[in-house]
Amino acid sequence: MPQLARRFTSLPPYPLTDVPGIKRDLKARGVDVIDLGTGDADLPPPPAAVEALRGAAMDPGNSRYSFQLGLVEFREEIARWMQARFGVTVDPMREVAPLIGSKEGIFHLPFAYLEPGDATIIPDPGYQAYLGGTVLAGGHPHIVPLRPEHDFLVPLDSIPEDVVRRAKILYLNYPNNPTAAIAPREYLAECVEWCRRHDVILAYDNAYSEIAFDGYRPPSILEIPGAGEVAIEFHSLSKTYNMTGWRIGWAVGNPELVASLTRIKTFADTGLPFTIQHAGVAALRSHADWVPGNVATFQARRDAAVAALREAGFDVPSPKGAMYLWVPLPEGVESEPWARRLLLEQGVALLPGKSLGDGGEGFVRIALTCSEDRLRQAAARMAKMLEASAAVV
Template sequence: MSGPRFRSARLDRLGSAIFAEVAGWKREARSRGLSVINLDIGSPDQPPHELLRSALAEASLREDSYSYPGTDGTLAFRETVARWFDRRFGVRLDPTSEILSLMGTQDGLAHLPLAISNPGDAALLPDPGYPVYGAGLAVAGVEAIPLPLMAENGYLPDFEAIPQAVWDKVKFMILNYPSNPLSVTADLAFFERAVHTARRHGVLLVHDNAYSEMAFDGIRPPSVMEIPGAADIAIEFHSMSKSFHLAGTRLGFAVGNKEALSALRELKNNIDFGVFLGTQAAGIAALEMDMNSPKPIAGLYESRRDAFVGALREQGWDVLLPNATMFLWAQVPAGWSSRAFSQSLLASTGVASIPGNAFGALGEGYVRLALVESESVLLDAAQRIGGFIGSTEPVGSE
């Protein structure tokens, strides 16, 4: 017999397993007595605001919170999303047909290809881009076509450079601004071009807007839904995980095109029963708080960004200053591959990062570092990195 009996060959198409591999590197480093600084996974290190924890606790004590919640999400949650969306973006949504609750945006993004595509279809994915995009396509049997994001274009895709033959077989394209891992933003003029392009070629525009509330220097990232007519051709995903430090509760939502949301809802009706009612209560409290007495998380990460980037530059690593998200996208020193640098850095210093090529071929030559530790820990990490860069020769590239 060749190969494991109880493992699908589909798993081989899921792409990079680097997150699990880095976890193994961390275990090895700890076994040798190193103190590890976790800058690899974008998991918030702070708890949600006390108001949100109280809302979750109170709802959890209610006897009626433990029935199946329903895939749509409660009407109260969807109506609150609609009010928040109108306040934040000036866009009115129908809570009954244009909003769908999710167990985090990753849930929706991973399942979307199964709901709207057929095996043999194709989709355009950002390169570099978040790995779950490709994983969802692999499970659905959909071909992934890279959408190059280049520094010379401000890390925005060049739609005109895509051959018509590609457009002819593409069912949808995914965009992500503010971008993970690139930490760049896009303006309304770009989204106007994106909507026009999607309409011209008859493809669904899927925008991952998980970091809409995590931009710096006064930037307020827009929604694609602000473009007139966008709901005819686009859907957008939003997350409660990063903006409100509710990562462990698993809550997000999708808005926009009714047909695409209906297809995703129909799929999810067959595979889950929706988000816990207590979690939705916490989500309502978060959005209400943001509308009535905002306590934005972005300031915390902007302060960490300034401290960490400044310290890294003092150590001789001239990394770029990101204008959004909780990540730094840093070019590795000359002579290193992404993977070799990330692995050697962790083995030598205990500082964990993610190799850039985990996010696509164009991520080679970079690493992603997450701002998910206190400023004092980040400054410690910068000192360790500086000592590594100053004393270690490249071990080769791959």
């Protein structure tokens, strides 16, 4: 067999790849496993989306290729939603690209812009698609740790000048996965100005824009003056509408960036299924009536989990956005061995911070994907591990 390409072998292991097998073995032995590892909620999608999918599947015309144009009605609904939600006006034909989930768009963007030696600026910990797309496109990932002392924001002034000169893409994601941090509008304005000054694309991952608590309303990067010159924003129906397996999202923003991404996609796929796009239209139209109740469920879970974890001895903040808790471990405790022991000894699966980058060491991520009772049970089991860790340290 030919040798694997260096860019392939340089990829780190993807988080959680061996966990499904471990969970399966534990369940086969009768262990009660509480899965808080994957951001994949146990909640149903909007009934309107299900009905739209069912109806669309009965039309033979929806079984044909959609190509990159896709369903014009879906594009138009995205544009209406962007206007209603953010006050942002976009051209549905030139400034919108339907995606097979936002992940594939995020992954494919570097293929349009990176030459060997070009850099992308990647938050660490962060979504692994940023890194994977960069490496497989032949670029150089410049990793920037997200630290509590910076409020988990990317400190742009820490980026070396030689990296700035080579940078083509800055990835940002707020509300953030995994830290659940939010970004002040003033910070976003600084990022837009920085990208304009240095001729860098701002790739804004806004997958959690609708999962926000305590009255907080996350913005679109396109609300920021000047962003239309440099930014492309990624949205997903996965988390907001509990449609992770449906694989539907979109990119929106600068028309040149959208066109470049679309051209890359013509070589990678033949479009998002029409049936799923019809469901996407119905989901977006149900936003005002359906999403607040879904978000209220996540907020109740957040409140229950934070209270239980604090009682268990963890110093965990109560986030204003996303569907995660970013939980600090005791000093000196490594996240990967601790999380593996927690799964094997207590039957609780969560994500060790180190698996999302070296900057995540010392933390674990809890996904609010189970009921409040199950989250309380998980916290009680984590307390046992915390006591064991204290005894060892």
